[in-house]
Amino acid sequence: MKNKILIFTLILTLSSCSIFQKAQTLSQDNSSSITEAEDPLQKFVGNYAIQVYGLPDGSDLEIEMTISKEGDGLKTVFLSDQANQGYDILGTEVEDDFLYIDIFVKDYGINVAFELFLEGNKVTGYLADMFELEGTKSN
Numbered sequence: 001m002k003n004k005i006l007i008f009t010l011i012l013t014l015s016s017c018s019i020f021q022k023a024q025t026l027s028q029d030n031s032s033s034i035t036e037a038e039d040p041l042q043k044f045v046g047n048y049a050i051q052v053y054g055l056p057d058g059s060d061l062e063i064e065m066t067i068s069k070e071g072d073g074l075k076t077v078f079l080s081d082q083a084n085q086g087y088d089i090l091g092t093e094v095e096d097d098f099l100y101i102d103i104f105v106k107d108y109g110i111n112v113a114f115e116l117f118l119e120g121n122k123v124t125g126y127l128a129d130m131f132e133l134e135g136t137k138s139n
Contacts, residue, residue, distance in 0.1 A: 044099050044118060045069050047079075050135030052127045061127075063135075067092065067099070076101050098125070
């Protein structure tokens with residue numbers, strides 16, 4: 001009977017050691033399989049050429065701008081003189097896969113936003129929820 005208890009204890013000890021070894025291996029495998037998520041802001045970084053159609057004065061507006069990553073957010077800079085003289089950029093943010101550029105329109109004294117949707121390098125969206133825009137993005 002002593003031999004049976006000794007063998008049972010030995011088997012129990014060896015199996016519990018292998019359980020701990022197996023659990024440690026699984027946790028090691030799990031930690032190595034974790035990868036960093038892609039930065040959702042990175043897809044919006046680049047140079048844009050955009051045309052806004054049917055503004056209140058009957059004209060169309062061509063805007064060139066650069067969006068860059070700054071800290072944890074994005075920064076927009078207009079490259080065209082017409083846009084720099086007519087608009088002040090208040091902020092740039094991404095929400096629900098749309099890029100919003102908040103601007104102040106000097107001629108009318110109002111705040112509005114560009115709403116841009118990017119699919120590949122094609123840009124679509126609206127200015128002030130009223131005026132359609134189209135354009136392209138290059139890196």
